[in-house]
Amino acid sequence: MERLLTPVHRWIWRNPERRVQKLLRFSETETDGGRDLLRAAELTTDPLLRRLYLLHATDEQRHGLLFRRRAAALLQAKAARDADGGSAEWIPAASHGLDDLDVGRESDETMLAFLHVAETSAARRFTVYREVLHSDPGTQSVFDDILHDEIFHMNYTLTQLARVSPERHRGRLWRARFTRLWKGYLRVASGIAGLIGGAILTVQYFVVLPAFAWLAKRAMRKEPQGWTAIAPQRSDSMRRQY
Amino acid sequence: MNILGISAHYHDAAAAVVVDGVPVCAVQEERLSRRKNDAAFPLSAIEWCLDRAGLEPDELDAVVFYERPMLKFERILTCALRAFPHSWRMFPKAMKNSLGEKVWVRGIISSHLGVPARKVLFTEHHQAHAAAAFLTAPTEGAAILTADGVGEWATLSIGRGERNRGGATSISLLREIRFPHSLGMLYSTFTAYLGFKVNEDEYKVMGLAGYGEPLFIDEVRRTIRRTPDGAFALNLEYFDYHTTANRSYSRRFVDLFGPPRSPYEPIDLTTDDGRRFAGIAASVQRVLEETLVDIARDLRRETGLPDLCLGGGVALNGVANARILSEAGFERVFVPPAPGDAGCAIGAALYADRIHFRNADRDVPDHPFWGPAVAGDELARIAREDGHHVADLDEATLIEQTAGDLADGRIVGWMDGALEFGPRALGHRSILAAPHDVEMRDRINREIKYREQFRPFAPVVPVEVAGRYFELPPGGARLARFMSGVFPVKPEWRSRLAAITHVDGTARVQTLERDVEPRLYALLTEYGKRTGIPVLLNTSFNLAGEPIVNRAAEGYSTFLRCGIDVLVADRTRVTKRDSLFQKRREEVA
Numbered sequence: 001m002e003r004l005l006t007p008v009h010r011w012i013w014r015n016p017e018r019r020v021q022k023l024l025r026f027s028e029t030e031t032d033g034g035r036d037l038l039r040a041a042e043l044t045t046d047p048l049l050r051r052l053y054l055l056h057a058t059d060e061q062r063h064g065l066l067f068r069r070r071a072a073a074l075l076q077a078k079a080a081r082d083a084d085g086g087s088a089e090w091i092p093a094a095s096h097g098l099d100d101l102d103v104g105r106e107s108d109e110t111m112l113a114f115l116h117v118a119e120t121s122a123a124r125r126f127t128v129y130r131e132v133l134h135s136d137p138g139t140q141s142v143f144d145d146i147l148h149d150e151i152f153h154m155n156y157t158l159t160q161l162a163r164v165s166p167e168r169h170r171g172r173l174w175r176a177r178f179t180r181l182w183k184g185y186l187r188v189a190s191g192i193a194g195l196i197g198g199a200i201l202t203v204q205y206f207v208v209l210p211a212f213a214w215l216a217k218r219a220m221r222k223e224p225q226g227w228t229a230i231a232p233q234r235s236d237s238m239r240r241q242y
Numbered sequence: 243m244n245i246l247g248i249s250a251h252y253h254d255a256a257a258a259v260v261v262d263g264v265p266v267c268a269v270q271e272e273r274l275s276r277r278k279n280d281a282a283f284p285l286s287a288i289e290w291c292l293d294r295a296g297l298e299p300d301e302l303d304a305v306v307f308y309e310r311p312m313l314k315f316e317r318i319l320t321c322a323l324r325a326f327p328h329s330w331r332m333f334p335k336a337m338k339n340s341l342g343e344k345v346w347v348r349g350i351i352s353s354h355l356g357v358p359a360r361k362v363l364f365t366e367h368h369q370a371h372a373a374a375a376f377l378t379a380p381t382e383g384a385a386i387l388t389a390d391g392v393g394e395w396a397t398l399s400i401g402r403g404e405r406n407r408g409g410a411t412s413i414s415l416l417r418e419i420r421f422p423h424s425l426g427m428l429y430s431t432f433t434a435y436l437g438f439k440v441n442e443d444e445y446k447v448m449g450l451a452g453y454g455e456p457l458f459i460d461e462v463r464r465t466i467r468r469t470p471d472g473a474f475a476l477n478l479e480y481f482d483y484h485t486t487a488n489r490s491y492s493r494r495f496v497d498l499f500g501p502p503r504s505p506y507e508p509i510d511l512t513t514d515d516g517r518r519f520a521g522i523a524a525s526v527q528r529v530l531e532e533t534l535v536d537i538a539r540d541l542r543r544e545t546g547l548p549d550l551c552l553g554g555g556v557a558l559n560g561v562a563n564a565r566i567l568s569e570a571g572f573e574r575v576f577v578p579p580a581p582g583d584a585g586c587a588i589g590a591a592l593y594a595d596r597i598h599f600r601n602a603d604r605d606v607p608d609h610p611f612w613g614p615a616v617a618g619d620e621l622a623r624i625a626r627e628d629g630h631h632v633a634d635l636d637e638a639t640l641i642e643q644t645a646g647d648l649a650d651g652r653i654v655g656w657m658d659g660a661l662e663f664g665p666r667a668l669g670h671r672s673i674l675a676a677p678h679d680v681e682m683r684d685r686i687n688r689e690i691k692y693r694e695q696f697r698p699f700a701p702v703v704p705v706e707v708a709g710r711y712f713e714l715p716p717g718g719a720r721l722a723r724f725m726s727g728v729f730p731v732k733p734e735w736r737s738r739l740a741a742i743t744h745v746d747g748t749a750r751v752q753t754l755e756r757d758v759e760p761r762l763y764a765l766l767t768e769y770g771k772r773t774g775i776p777v778l779l780n781t782s783f784n785l786a787g788e789p790i791v792n793r794a795a796e797g798y799s800t801f802l803r804c805g806i807d808v809l810v811a812d813r814t815r816v817t818k819r820d821s822l823f824q825k826r827r828e829e830v831a
Contacts, residue, residue, distance in 0.1 A: 051628065226419070226469035
């Protein structure tokens with residue numbers, strides 16, 4: 001799939017502003033992922049997994065830093081102050097690092113299967129990114145560095161999954177793939193719903209609100225500045241929400 | 243009577259339980275979820291609090307939310323209307339944000355906890371701040387000043403409180419300044435301009451201010467002017483936070499102060515830009531202090547009361563607090579350990595108890611330790627599993643060894659008893675170190691906190707000897723109880739307390755009474771015997787971007803990932819064997 005999308009990725013990475021945005025977003029995701037892995041390390045009762053999760057968390061945090069530093073270097077080179085621009089922001093990011101996985105409530109099996117699938121997918125994507133970035137060796141070397149770690153992450157998660165769940169590890173992996181697919185669908189669906197909702201609200205804003213806006217502005221002009229006295233009875237009831 | 247207080251949905255969500263008029267527990271959601279400044283509805287915090295208090299939800303007499311959500315929604319909608327048509331981008335976002343969850347608080351609480359909707363009560367945001375400040379302070383009557391970014395409409399309010407032992411309590415808020423005129427938003431705007439995170443990094447502006455000269459005061463005063471009635475108004479041409487969610491300052495602001503700092507570039511104080519940023523930080527800090535001192539002075543004159551209770555996020559500004567104490571005429575200034583929104587969970591519950599239910603006044607324990615306790619045996623188990631050096635020691639040996647570690651220049655992660663409520667580590671989840679030389683400060687910044695060099699560290703000192711090392715005005719020791727004031731280090735001690743002395747010769751002191759934290763007090767005393775100076779550097783036990791640790795396992799994982807040499811939890815002492823993390827840490831650093 002990622003291979004098929006190579007021209008799209010080439011187009012995305014060609015633009016320096018989009019490149020900076022992508023790197024900053026990756027930095028955030030990797031840092032969040034590191035935080036979730038840290039949580040997993042703090043919660044697991046398996047000493048070997050604790051050590052591996054901690055190592056993995058440290059790697060993710062380092063990746064976050066590498067992405068951020070590279071983005072900063074690109075920003076500095078461009079002397080750009082504001083990275084705001086057009087991007088695929090309408091799709092909500094996997095806000096909790098590990099795709100909204102509730103680390104505190106998941107078993108080690110689920111966690112490992114999820115990690116393996118996520119790392120494999122990330123490794124595939126990063127391989128394509130590295131290939132399309134040959135005009136930017138600095139960013140390319142960041143992906144090189146990170147890919148090296150991703151291979152270790154993919155391997156250890158699979159080995160450990162087979163250790164902690166020898167009978168059912170293949171089933172766990174398929175379940176993780178379906179869950180990931182479902183969550184991807186939900187993200188796209190909620191992104192589209194957000195776009196539609198935003199459009200409806202924007203239409204309402206220009207059609208319904210102007211009269212109220214005029215009244216609000218008129219009231220604002222009459223509002224005194226400085227202290228406003230608080231009427232003693234204003235707080236009489238704690239049952240009111242307004 | 244059992245009351246649950248909740249703050250949520252903006253930043254730093256928290257829960258607290260008050261039983262028969264006395265808080266029994268409180269915790270911020272971030273300490274359980276491990277997401278810094280977690281604003282989500284604090285389910286984990288609520289579950290922990292109910293468990294700690296031994297209550298089922300149906301045993302609660304009331305659940306109190308810390309603000310009135312519909313009033314807040316009214317403010318958001320009104321601001322969008324006032325800014326028409328410039329608010330067209332902000333409007334859909336604000337509506338989706340508010341209507342998605344935030345205005346349905348009664349239903350959310352009712353459905354999550356299974357309590358009837360009639361038991362869900364609401365305070366005003368600044369009432370909750372006022373209650374958190376006044377009802378937890380050891381005073382029977384005080385003036386009250388609360389200031390933050392914004393609650394519903396109020397951004398700053400003043401009033402007075404009265405308690406009668408065993409009798410009725412009153413909190414009267416007299417006047418307020420309303421959004422968009424806000425000292426908190428003014429400071430946050432400069433925080434954003436200086437490339438720091440809003441609602442999180444305001445203290446960095448305060449730290450940076452120490453390095454600058456207030457050369458931009460006139461410019462700052464063009465953005466905020468005093469009104470004839472003694473309040474203030476912002477010149478809204480310089481701000482955008484009231485019209486858009488994306489920016490807090492306008493193009494005119496940039497014209498006035500120059501290009502903003504990129505958050506991705508370090509502050510280099512040897513460059514012109516670095517000095518400009520420090521100068522701007524110093525200027526806005528100065529204007530904030532002067533405005534607060536003036537308002538507090540008027541309040542003192544109006545109420546005639548000797549005590550002042552300060553609440554709201556602005557009360558985290560220790561430099562301003564110290565100036566209020568010295569210049570506004572109050573004899574004592576009380577700032578609770580959690581003056582920000584998290585503290586509103588306790589404030590809302592206490593307000594309901596004393597004012598709504600009219601229960602008799604009761605003293606509230608004067609400490610910040612309301613959270614989960616640490617378990618030394620948990621640390622011992624996991625550290626042994628990983629092959630680190632573990633010792634379970636008796637109390638006296640632990641204190642002696644730890645004092646020896648500190649005197650030998652080791653950095654100690656110190657976990658003891660119940661977690662602090664609020665943003666400061668006050669001796670239960672602290673990183674401790676010798677305070678004597680700059681190398682120690684730089685080492686902690688470099689190997690543990692991974693943070694800017696200009697950030698200062700705080701000292702902790704036994705209250706009885708604090709005056710020997712720090713210039714504390716009358717009432718200063720009280721203000722320093724929860725690290726709420728910044729005071730000068732006595733000149734003759736600055737070179738020997740270099741790690742905790744800020745560039746301007748000040749320190750954010752914590753004065754410690756034996757009864758508040760006996761083990762840390764014993765450690766300070768023992769350290770004093772060895773070095774002649776019973777002062778330690780005390781910084782929060784966390785890494786950059788992470789919340790303060792709660793459980794032993796979190797302290798342990800932090801210990802492994804940074805340059806802390808010794809970890810102590812309860813009576814367990816752990817030192818590291820060489821680990822893989824050393825290499826990783828060096829790479830990150």
